[in-house]
Amino acid sequence: LPDVFLRKLMRNIEIKDRLSLRLTCHAFENLVANSHAGHFEAAFISSFTPDKLHLVLGNTSFYGIEWSNEVIEQRLLLMNSLFINISIGEFDFNIDDNFTAVSFVRDLISNFKIGTVGFRVDSKCQLDNSLLIMSDFLNSNYTMDLCFLPETEQLLSLPPMEELCIFTRSKISSELFIKLLDMHKNLDLGYLIINSDDLMTAVRTVSADTRQREIRLKVERSGIVSCLRDYGVSEDSKPGDFYDELEIVHVKKIHKLMHLRFDRCFIELKRFAWTGGDWNVDLTISNAEQKPSLDPSI
Template sequence: TVLGPYQLSSKCLVDVSLFTIAVTFSLYGMDIFGIPDVFLRQLMKSVEIKDRLSLRLTCRAFEELVADSHAGCFKDGRITREGGRTVLCVRIGDAKFVDNESSEEGMERFLRLRSRLFSAISIETLFFNLDEIELSMDFIHKVITNFEIGTLRFQAESDAHLEMSMQLMSEFPCSQYTMRLWYLPETEKLLSIPPMENMKMHASEGTSQIPAELFFKLLSKHRYLEMTYDPINFSSPDWKQVLQILSADSRKRRVLFMMERPTIVNYLRSYGIDETSKEGDHRGEFEVTCVKPDSNLMHLRYRHCVMELTRLHWIAGTSEVSVDIANCDEF
C-alpha cells in the first residue's frame, strides 16, 4: 500500500486504549484473546508505540502479540544522527529511540527492540540523514523491513550519501521521493537521480554555474526544483521557456533559481516592465500583480504562472535575482 502525503493516520480513527478493553473484558470474566485474531490485530494498529512498550511487559501472550502485529499508520519517522553524529536516533511518530553508541552494539540493541515492538508499520514520510558512518545499509534494511512508506526524504552531502539514497529508492519503487543536495554531483550522476517530488540543491564553496541545458533536463524530471547555486547561465529566451513549460503542465509545479541581475532586468525592460511599473499594469503576456520597491520585490503573472522576483535592483545592487515560479495561485 502506498500512502498519500495527506492521508490521515489510522490512529485518528480509534480513541480507545487496549488496556481499557482488556480491563473491561476481565470484569466480565472474558479473555481479550478470545476476540477473533483478525479483529485483535486490527485493534493493535491503534496502540501507540509507548503503549506497545508497556503492553508487552504484561504477559507472554501480549509480548508475542505486540511483536507479531502491525503498528498502524504514522505521519512521519526519522533515522538520523544527533549529538555531533555520535548518537543514533530513530523516531516513529512521537516516539524517539536514542542510543548513545552509534556502534554495531548500539544498532543491534535497536534492532532487537524493533523486532519486539511490531512486525510491520506504515509511515507516510520517512526521513533519512545518511553519511559515511557505521549506519550500514544492512542495518537500514533490517530497520525498514516490512515498512510501507509513502514518501522517502533524503539529504546528501557527497557521492557516498547519494549512492545510499538511490539504493533505498530502488527498493521502494512505488514511493515518492524528496532530496536535498548540499553539493553538486558530476552531471552524469546528477541526471541519474530518479524523478523527485521535491529536489532542492544548495550552494557549496567553489560551485560553478549550471548551464541552461542541464537546468532544463532537471526541470523536465523533477516536479519541484529549487536551485540556490550561483545564477543559472540563462539567456532571455531560456527564461521565457521556463514559464512556458510550467504554464503548459497540468500538474502543480514550482521552480526556484537565481539569475544574473542584468540579464533579467534587460529582459523585463524589453517587455516594458521597469522600476516605474505598478500593480495592474499589462505588458504583453505579463501582468504586474505586486510591486514593493522598498523590498526590491515584484510579482508577475504569465499565462497560468505566477512569479516572484526578490532582490530585484533595477540600476545596481545585488549581482543576482531570486526567481520563484509556480503554475498555481500560491507559492
C-alpha cells in the same frame, strides 16, 4: 477481545506504548510483534552524532548504537518485535558515509511502507547510499536536499523527485536547470545563471503542467533585469501592463517586490531592484491556484 478488534486496536497504539505492551504478558508481546503498527506522519533517522544513530518514529526516539554485530542484531531484533509492518508518511534520512549504518538502516526499515522518502546529502558517497535506499522503496515519492553539486551525469540520473533542492555555491547553468525542470516536480536551486529564453521556457512549462508545481531559484539581479528587459518590462511598467502574455500584477519598488503572471503561472521576484549591486534575487515560479500573498499593508 476479538482478534480482529485487537489488530485494529494495535494500529492506534503509539510506538512507545507498544514497547510497554510487550511487558504486559506473553500474548500481548506476540500481538505487538505480529501486528501492523498503523500510520505515522513522520519519521527521521540520523547517524551524524559520531558512532550513534538517532531514530524517531512518531513521538518515540531511539538513540545510540555501537556498530558491533551483536548490538546491531539486538536492535534489529527489537524492531522486528515491535510490529510486523508500519506505514510512514514522510521518512527523512540523514546518514553519513558509514556503510555499516546504511546497511543497518536498510535492514531496519525493510518492513516499512513509506509515502515520501527524503534525504539530506552532503557527499557523493551519501548520494550513492541514498540511491541504494531509494531502490528499496520504488513505489515511494522522493525528496532530496543536495548540499553539493554532483557530476552532471549522476545528477541527471536521479529518479524523478517531488522536490529537489540544491544548496551549493557552484553556479547551475540554464541548460542544466531546464533538464532538472523536466525531471522533477518542485525545485529549489541556488545560484542559477539563466537567460530570457530558458526562463520563459520554465514559465511556460510550469503554466502548462496540471500538477501543482513550485520552482524556487536564486538568480543574480543583473540576470533577471536582463530577462525582464528582453520581455519588454521596464522600470516604468505598472500593474495591469501586458507584454505579450506576461502581465504585471504587482510592483512595490520600496519592498524590492514584483509579481507577474503568465497564463496559469505566477512569478514572484523578491529582493529585486532595477539597479544596484549583484546580489541574488529570489525568483519563484508557481502554478499554485492561490496567488502569491499580497500583504495589504504594502
